Amino acid sequence: xxxxxxxxxxxxxxxxxxxxxxxxxxxxxxxxxxxxxxxxxxxxxxxxxxxxxxxxxxxxxxxxxxxxxxxxxxxxxxxxxxxxxxxxxxxxxxxxxxxxxxxxxxxxxxxxxxxxxxxxxxxxxxxxxxxxxxxxxxxxxxxxxxxxxxxxxxxxxxxxxxxxxxxxxxxxxxxxxxxxxxxxxxxxxxxxxxxxxxxxxxxxxxxxxxxxxxxxxxxxxxxxxxxxxxxxxxxxxxxxxxxxxxxxxxxxxxxxxxxxxxxxxxxxxxxxxxxxxxxxxxxxxxxxxxxxxxxxxxxxxxxxxxxxxxxxxxxxxxxxxxxxxxxxxxxxxxxxxxxxxxxxxxxxxxxxxxxxxxxxxxxxxxxxxxxxxxxxxxxxxxxxxxxxxxxxxxxxxxxxxxxxxxxxxxxxxxxxxxxxxxxxxxxxxxxxxxxxxxxxxxxxxxxxxxxxxxxxxxxxxxxxxxxxxxxxxxxxxxxxxxxxxxxxxxxxxxxxxxxxxxxxxxxxxxxxxxxxxxxxxxxxxxxxxxxxxxxxxxxxxxxxxxxxxxxxxxxxxxxxxxxxxxxxxxxxxxxxxxx
Amino acid sequence: xxxxxxxxxxxxxxxxxxxxxxxxxxxxxxxxxxxxxxxxxxxxxxxxxxxxxxxxxxxxxxxxxxxxxxxxxxxxxxxxxxxxxxxxxxxxxxxxxxxxxxxxxxxxxxxxxxxxxxxx
Numbered sequence: 001x002x003x004x005x006x007x008x009x010x011x012x013x014x015x016x017x018x019x020x021x022x023x024x025x026x027x028x029x030x031x032x033x034x035x036x037x038x039x040x041x042x043x044x045x046x047x048x049x050x051x052x053x054x055x056x057x058x059x060x061x062x063x064x065x066x067x068x069x070x071x072x073x074x075x076x077x078x079x080x081x082x083x084x085x086x087x088x089x090x091x092x093x094x095x096x097x098x099x100x101x102x103x104x105x106x107x108x109x110x111x112x113x114x115x116x117x118x119x120x121x122x123x124x125x126x127x128x129x130x131x132x133x134x135x136x137x138x139x140x141x142x143x144x145x146x147x148x149x150x151x152x153x154x155x156x157x158x159x160x161x162x163x164x165x166x167x168x169x170x171x172x173x174x175x176x177x178x179x180x181x182x183x184x185x186x187x188x189x190x191x192x193x194x195x196x197x198x199x200x201x202x203x204x205x206x207x208x209x210x211x212x213x214x215x216x217x218x219x220x221x222x223x224x225x226x227x228x229x230x231x232x233x234x235x236x237x238x239x240x241x242x243x244x245x246x247x248x249x250x251x252x253x254x255x256x257x258x259x260x261x262x263x264x265x266x267x268x269x270x271x272x273x274x275x276x277x278x279x280x281x282x283x284x285x286x287x288x289x290x291x292x293x294x295x296x297x298x299x300x301x302x303x304x305x306x307x308x309x310x311x312x313x314x315x316x317x318x319x320x321x322x323x324x325x326x327x328x329x330x331x332x333x334x335x336x337x338x339x340x341x342x343x344x345x346x347x348x349x350x351x352x353x354x355x356x357x358x359x360x361x362x363x364x365x366x367x368x369x370x371x372x373x374x375x376x377x378x379x380x381x382x383x384x385x386x387x388x389x390x391x392x393x394x395x396x397x398x399x400x401x402x403x404x405x406x407x408x409x410x411x412x413x414x415x416x417x418x419x420x421x422x423x424x425x426x427x428x429x430x431x432x433x434x435x436x437x438x439x440x441x442x443x444x445x446x447x448x449x450x451x452x453x454x455x456x457x458x459x460x461x462x463x464x465x466x467x468x469x470x471x472x473x474x475x476x477x478x479x480x481x482x483x484x485x486x487x488x489x490x491x492x493x494x495x496x497x498x499x500x501x502x503x504x505x506x507x508x509x510x511x512x513x514x515x516x517x518x519x520x521x522x523x524x525x526x527x528x529x530x531x532x533x534x535x536x537x538x539x540x541x542x543x544x545x546x547x548x549x550x551x552x553x554x555x556x557x558x559x560x561x562x563x564x565x566x567x568x569x570x571x572x573x574x575x576x577x578x579x
Numbered sequence: 580x581x582x583x584x585x586x587x588x589x590x591x592x593x594x595x596x597x598x599x600x601x602x603x604x605x606x607x608x609x610x611x612x613x614x615x616x617x618x619x620x621x622x623x624x625x626x627x628x629x630x631x632x633x634x635x636x637x638x639x640x641x642x643x644x645x646x647x648x649x650x651x652x653x654x655x656x657x658x659x660x661x662x663x664x665x666x667x668x669x670x671x672x673x674x675x676x677x678x679x680x681x682x683x684x685x686x687x688x689x690x691x692x693x694x695x696x697x698x699x
Contacts, residue, residue, distance in 0.1 A: 028590070035594040042598065231687045234595045238684035241589040242662050245633070547633045548662040574686060576658070576693040577669075578679040 005525070006261055006271050009278060012518050013254040016511040024247050026504040030497050031240045034303060037490050037497070038233055041307060044487045045226050051476045051483070056219045058469050058476075068205050070455075070462040071332055075198040077455035078339045082194060086187045091440030092353060093180045095433050096173055099360060102433070103166045103173070105426050106367065110163040112419045113374075117155035119412055123405050124148035130401045137395060141402055144388050148409070151377060158373055165366050169359060176356040190342055201335040208328040229306040236306070239299040245547050246292050247508070250285050252545050257281040275522070279529040280538050280559065282519050287558040288551060289512040291565070295550075296505055307491050323477065329463065329470040336459050343452055350449075357437045364430045371427050374420040381413035535559040580606045581698045582623070586616030586630040586642065587660065592683065596629055596660070596690070603691040605698070613637025620646045625655055626698040629681075629690075632661035632668065640675045647676040656697040660685060 127145035131138040257278050264274035385406055392403035522529050535556070543555050553565040583605045585596040590611075597607040608623065610616035614636040620628060628646065632639040639659055646652050656678040661668075664682045672680060678697065681690070 031591045032594070035591045035598075039594065039598050042602070046602075227688075234599060234687045235684035237591050237595050241587075241592045241683060244589065245662055549664045574682040574684065576679050576681045576685070576689050578693065579673045579677065 005522075008521075009261060009518060010258050012514050013258045016514060017251045017254045019507045019511045021251060023504045023507040024244060027240065027501060028244065030500050030504070031237060033493075034497050035237050037493050038237065038303075038307070041487055041490045042230055042233075044483050044490065045230065047483045048480050048487070049223055049226060051480045052219055052222065055473045055476045056216045058472050060216055066462055066465070068202070068209055070459045071198075071201060071205055071335065074336065074339060074455040074459040075194070075202065077452045078194050078198070078342065079191070081449070081452045082187060082191045082342070086184065086191060088440045088442075089180055089183050089187060089353075092356065092437060093177070093184070095360070095437045095440070096177050096180065096356070098429070098433055099363075100170070100173055100177075102426055102429055103170050105422065106162060106166045109419055109423050109426065110159050110166065112415070112422070113155055113159040113162070116412055116416055116419065117152050117159060119408075120148050120155065121152035123408055123412070124152055127402070127405055130399075130405065134395075134398060134402075137398060138402070140391055141388065141399075144384060144402075144405075147380070147384055151381070154373075155377065158370060162366070162370055165363065169363055172356070172359050176352070176359075179352055194339070194342070197335055197338055201331050204331040205328055208324045211324055225309065229309050233303055233306045236299040236302040239295065242548055242550070243292050243295050243299070246288055246295075246551055249545055249547070249551060250288050250292070253281055253285050253288075253542055256542070257285075272526075272528075275526065275529050276531050276533050277538070277541070279519070279522050280533040281542060282515055282522075284538070284542055284555050284558045286512065286515055286519060287554045287564055289508060289515065291550065291554050292508060293505070293512065296508075300501055300505075326470040326474055329466045332459070332463055332466060336456065336463060339452075340456060343449070343456065353441060357434075357441050360430065360434055360437060364427065364434050367423065367427045367430055371420065371423045374416070374423055378413060378416045378420050381409060381416055385410035385413050533559070580604070581626040582606045582608065583627045583629065583694065583698070584608050584610060584616060584619055584623075584625040585660075586610040586613060586628065586634070586639070588612050588631060588634040592631070592660070595687075596685075599685075599687045599690055600694060603694065605694065613639060613642035617642050617645050617649075620652055620655075621649050624651070627694055628655055628657045629660050630657060632659055632663050632672070640671055643672065643675040643677055658693070658697075 124145050127141055127148055131141045131145055134141070261271070261274055261278050264270050388402065388406035388409065392399040392406055395402070538559055539552075539555060543552055546552055546555070550565065556562075557564050581604075583600050585593050585600075585607055586609075587593045587596070588611060593609045593611075597609060600607050608619060608625070610619050612634040613630070616628070616630055617637065619625075620642075630639040630642055634642075637645075639661065643657050643659075646655070646657065657676060658679045658681055659669075659672045659677045660681045660683060662683045663669075669680050679693065
């Protein structure tokens with residue numbers, strides 16, 4: 001064993017100490033920075049969690065969950081509203097078609113009346129001629145002539161009124177038929193659109209509600225994750241203190257080895273006597289440095305992983321809640337707007353339908369009055385015919401012409417009676433039509449619309465709540481994004497710190513390599529250094545300044561030539577022992 | 580607000596103790612070694628002291644012994660927070676007047692729980 005070898009060992013140890021100290025200074029500074037950054041990061045994480053908690057509370061509120069049944073009710077009401085109107089429109093179209101036939105019949109009645117009026121007028125003229133011919137004897141028939149003239153005039157007027165009205169009605173009916181014919185396909189299209197849109201809206205609402213329903217549980221998972229990560233970082237940063245102490249103790253051990261070797265004397269024998277202890281000390285420090293390296297790798301990577309996870313958790317689905325609620329609100333709003341438009345268009349259409357039905361009622365009234373007048377005319381014609389026949393018979397052959405006129409009046413009365421029956425029959429049919437149209441137009445009644453309006457009002461109220469929730473979650477989501485961006489900036493800072501730490505720890509690795517190389521040198525050139533050193537003596541020598549159980553375990557493993565302890569300081573943290 | 584004194588020569592450990600306890604609603608004062616801790620414990624009132632064992636100038640055991648002699652600090656709970664886990668060291672701490680022992684790194688939740696238990 002030469003003095004040169006001792007000098008080489010001392011030189012290596014002299015380089016190792018300051019290198020480890022320099023590393024410790026840099027690491028201390030950087031870990032301080034990491035701890036401060038972590039403090040800020042944790043505050044941002046808390047801010048994000050607070051915002052997320054508010055969002056979760058918001059979506060757990062009834063305002064959001066009650067929208068689905070409201071949209072379902074609205075859909076059912078809109079579907080019923082449209083279906084009933086579609087059926088009613090078909091029914092009204094049938095009524096209108098039947099009315100067209102009736103109007104044709106009434107036109108025939110008017111034509112028949114027209115003919116009768118002409119005939120009565122002719123009989124009135126003939127009666128006047130006969131009264132003039134009979135002179136004083138025929139004076140009694142003047143009333144007949146006058147009555148016939150009045151009848152003729154009245155029937156003409158009545159017929160004209162009926163003809164005018166039926167003609168007007170026919171034109172109106174054509175317009176109604178045109179509107180109804182166009183309305184049916186439109187309603188069918190609306191119905192299909194409602195079905196499709198509603199299905200779409202309900203799917204969106206149901207899907208987003210399902211998504212939102214799982215969010216609170218996910219959020220609680222996030223809270224637990226972040227809490228776990230924060231706890232892990234707190235423990236990892238503390239682990240630095242353990243490696244710092246271990247590092248200091250390696251440095252102290254280097255100084256101890258150097259002092260003992262320097263003080264061993266200058267002869268080769270004296271140096272050789274101390275060398276096995278130095279060799280054992282070097283091996284222990286190699287073990288300690290390897291353990292430090294592993295521990296440092298564990299806690300630095302733990303810090304990096306935890307911080308990334310905190311960021312990942314913060315930008316998770318919880319922040320997407322805002323978008324889900326906004327989408328839901330948008331979809332329901334669009335659906336409600338469509339149904340409101342349908343309802344408004346139907347209002348205008350209902351007005352036209354009501355107008356059409358009113359026209360039929362008016363026609364019924366007119367025909368009823370007309371039939372009453374026809375019956376009155378029929379009765380009076382019968383009476384007139386009866387009286388004039390008696391009077392003519394009383395006068396004998398002189399009044400043959402009058403008798404013939406009277407018989408004609410009787411014939412007209414019969415014809416008139418038939419026309420009256422036709423009118424009465426038409427009236428009956430109109431009555432049935434009015435009843436039918438009243439039934440079908442029930443679909444257009446206010447009570448029917450009220451059901452839809454009620455569903456609309458409820459959906460609108462639900463939508464207001466949803467809109468509030470969407471606004472609230474939207475704002476919170478934006479705030480979360482800002483907080484997350486700040487966290488990202490902090491994570492970047494930690495990333496730079498990680499590089500500095502890696503560089504600093506490279507110094508420890510370099511020291512380890514040098515000590516390893518020294519150990520190999522000793523083993524190759526002075527194999528006798530491997531002779532056993534009393535473990536208790538070595539422990540007393542090197543473990544005196546140890547402050548962690550890990551260091552003692554490493555020392556024993558090296559001395560007993562067993563594997564180094566695999567255990568790392570628990571990153572979950574240790575519990576408290578109360579005395 | 581309840582006040583806690585944390586004594587440790589490691590800045591990062593002091594930061595972690597402060598971070599954990601402040602988050603739980605405590606006011607935390609930091610001291611860099613036993614001497615600094617003793618000075619603060621003598622001049623201010625604390626509801627709990629958490630101290631490291633191995634520190635320059637004055638170690639944790641010496642500080643606890645001295646703190647226990649301070650008027651008004653005899654019954655303040657004191658937790659040792661150290662890398663040491665040897666039974667002998669723990670016994671030393673107990674004899675000096677420590678209330679409990681935590682081996683570094685501490686579990687943040689458990690530290691808060693024990694603080695809540697000791698600080699009433």
